[in-house]
Amino acid sequence: MESKEEIKKDKEPIISIRGLYKSFDELDILEDVNIDIYRGENLVVMGLSGAGKSVLIKIIIGLIPPDKGTIKVLGRDITKLKGKELDAVRLHIGFSFQGSALYDSMSVRENLEFPLRMNRKKLTKQEIDAEVAEVLEAVGLKDKIDVMPADLSGGQRKRIGIARTLILKPEIMLYDEPTAGLDPITSDEINQLINSVQQKYNTSSIIITHDLTCAKTTGNKIGMLLDGTFKKVGTFDEVFNPKGDKEVEEEIKHFYNYNFIE
Amino acid sequence: MTRRSPRKYFINRAIDNYFMGVYKAWSFIKRFLSEAVKPPYHFREIVHQCYEIGIKSLPLITLTGFVTGMVFTKNSRPSLVEFGAASWLPSLMTIAIVRALGSLVTALICAGKVGSSIGAELGSMRVTEQIDAMEVSAINPFKYLVVTRVIASTITIPILSLYCSFLALMGSFLSVHSNEAASVKSFFLNGFSTITFLDVFASLTKSIVFGFTIGIIGCYKGFNASQGTLGVGRAANQAVVISMFMIFIEEVIIVQIANWIRYY
Ligand SMILES: Nc1ncnc2c1ncn2[C@@H]1O[C@H](COP(=O)(O)OP(=O)(O)OP(=O)(O)O)[C@@H](O)[C@H]1O
Numbered sequence: 291m292e293s294k295e296e297i298k299k300d301k302e303p304i305i306s307i308r309g310l311y312k313s314f315d316e317l318d319i320l321e322d323v324n325i326d327i328y329r330g331e332n333l334v335v336m337g338l339s340g341a342g343k344s345v346l347i348k349i350i351i352g353l354i355p356p357d358k359g360t361i362k363v364l365g366r367d368i369t370k371l372k373g374k375e376l377d378a379v380r381l382h383i384g385f386s387f388q389g390s391a392l393y394d395s396m397s398v399r400e401n402l403e404f405p406l407r408m409n410r411k412k413l414t415k416q417e418i419d420a421e422v423a424e425v426l427e428a429v430g431l432k433d434k435i436d437v438m439p440a441d442l443s444g445g446q447r448k449r450i451g452i453a454r455t456l457i458l459k460p461e462i463m464l465y466d467e468p469t470a471g472l473d474p475i476t477s478d479e480i481n482q483l484i485n486s487v488q489q490k491y492n493t494s495s496i497i498i499t500h501d502l503t504c505a506k507t508t509g510n511k512i513g514m515l516l517d518g519t520f521k522k523v524g525t526f527d528e529v530f531n532p533k534g535d536k537e538v539e540e541e542i543k544h545f546y547n548y549n550f551i552e
Numbered sequence: 553m554t555r556r557s558p559r560k561y562f563i564n565r566a567i568d569n570y571f572m573g574v575y576k577a578w579s580f581i582k583r584f585l586s587e588a589v590k591p592p593y594h595f596r597e598i599v600h601q602c603y604e605i606g607i608k609s610l611p612l613i614t615l616t617g618f619v620t621g622m623v624f625t626k627n628s629r630p631s632l633v634e635f636g637a638a639s640w641l642p643s644l645m646t647i648a649i650v651r652a653l654g655s656l657v658t659a660l661i662c663a664g665k666v667g668s669s670i671g672a673e674l675g676s677m678r679v680t681e682q683i684d685a686m687e688v689s690a691i692n693p694f695k696y697l698v699v700t701r702v703i704a705s706t707i708t709i710p711i712l713s714l715y716c717s718f719l720a721l722m723g724s725f726l727s728v729h730s731n732e733a734a735s736v737k738s739f740f741l742n743g744f745s746t747i748t749f750l751d752v753f754a755s756l757t758k759s760i761v762f763g764f765t766i767g768i769i770g771c772y773k774g775f776n777a778s779q780g781t782l783g784v785g786r787a788a789n790q791a792v793v794i795s796m797f798m799i800f801i802e803e804v805i806i807v808q809i810a811n812w813i814r815y816y
């Protein structure tokens with residue numbers, strides 16, 4: 291009985307999007323997006339700049355309201371939640387911003403403490419220090435604890451940004467271009483970090499990237515977001531060696547070659 | 553990604569946008585009022601902001617207050633002497649400072665210093681997604697950033713106004729003293745003999761209104777800054793321009809009401 295329950299729970303997607311539409315002013319960005327993400331899965335979302343990838347994950351976390359569609363996160367429809375209920379779901383989601391979004395006026399330590407202090411009022415000073423040390427250890431930047439964000443490099447800012455989301459122990463991680471603008475070696479470190487976070491904290495993730503290496507090392511499912519919808523979803527090989535639909539094949543080939551030359 | 557037909561406007565783009573702007577600003581104020589009364593209150597952050605606002609404007613207000621009182625007195629003296637009314641100087645200056653100058657000068661300086669810094673700070677937090685980052689970690693950025701700053705400026709600016717008035721009176725006294733060897737006591741006794749409770753009450757009310765105006769406009773502009781670094785500068789700039797404009801309008805209205813009460 292019990293094992294059956296467990297299997298059923300595993301089959302239930304952790305994020306489930308159905309019929310999602312979003313437009314800004316005169317521009318339709320997302321048109322009928324459907325996707326499921328299961329526990330322990332890493333979905334990589336690829337697509338051209340301006341395709342609406344950032345908009346998609348901002349809709350998932352409730353920063354941008356969709357025009358139409360249902361977005362179920364951990365079994366709750368995010369579009370119908372407000373205030374405390376929405377915050378309760380958000381506490382299970384970590385969001386790593388495209389530009390890191392560290393709080394400029396706070397040191398690294400304060401950046402990491404801030405979400406904890408605001409959400410777990412009962413923690414003691416020692417407990418907070420321990421949590422901060424743990425996530426800094428996880429991202430390998432222990433020595434930067436008292437540095438201001440302005441004095442960090444791009445890659446370090448990304449890692450502190452990830453650490454700040456880890457501190458709330460999320461079940462879902464959303465990464466917006468974690469390796470954009472970084473050199474190959476630092477990119478690789480971030481890729482390893484994403485994988486180790488997934489193993490250590492047992493998260494499911496959505497990773498937005500233009501970087502094929504990142505897609506290959508971190509994703510076990512790739513979604514191609516073209517013309518506002520997922521034209522192709524599958525493993526790396528399935529997506530980049532597409533068979534069947536000629537038009538999609540062309541688009542993906544074009545995308546792949548372009549990225550490769552870059 | 554496809555382009556749709558252009559949006560329709562009720563009248564035309566500019567007029568529609570103007571009314572949308574008024575509506576949005578009004579909603580922002582309503583949101584402030586409803587969120588300000590709900591816990592959590594972030595007292596520490598309010599105190600911190602009071603300190604920031606106070607410290608930021610203190611040097612300039614000290615200087616301007618003192619110089620305003622002094623120069624105003626020096627410039628008024630010859631005309632009064634001409635009519636043999638130099639002894640009116642203390643009461644005239646006290647009326648001018650307590651009723652109008654203290655709160656107005658403070659408000660204009662704070663509109664420049666505090667308004668622009670709130671606009672720029674929140675604007676840059678908006679465009680670098682720091683405000684979104686708060687929201688996704690289940691922190692209410694409106695409460696933490698806007699409510700605290702508006703309350704802080706509503707508290708701090710009246711205090712600064714009192715301080716500014718005091719310094720202006722001191723400046724005025726020094727100027728009088730240099731001509732007539734009047735004592736501090738006689739200057740203040742003479743000066744305050746004409747000041748009523750209504751004067752003090754009206755100017756305190758005024759500076760509370762000014763403080764709220766500066767805080768809420770700075771926050772509104774910063775919180776709603778549009779994308780890009782250009783938006784930060786624009787937010788700071790507009791925060792100053794609009795606060796100053798509103799301060800003058802409020803000044804006129806409150807003076808009218810005070811006079812109306814005074815003469816009835
Ligand atoms: N708040 C907004 N208001 C208006 N338009 C927006 C807003 N946010 C995004 N857009 C528009 O939506 C489109 C998609 O933006 P998005 O940031 O999702 O692209 P992206 O796929 O993440 O691209 P990139 O790879 O460059 O980050 C863009 O054309 C952008 O101009």
Ligand SMILES: [Mg+2]
Nearest residue numbers: 343344388466
């Ligand atoms: Mg993006």
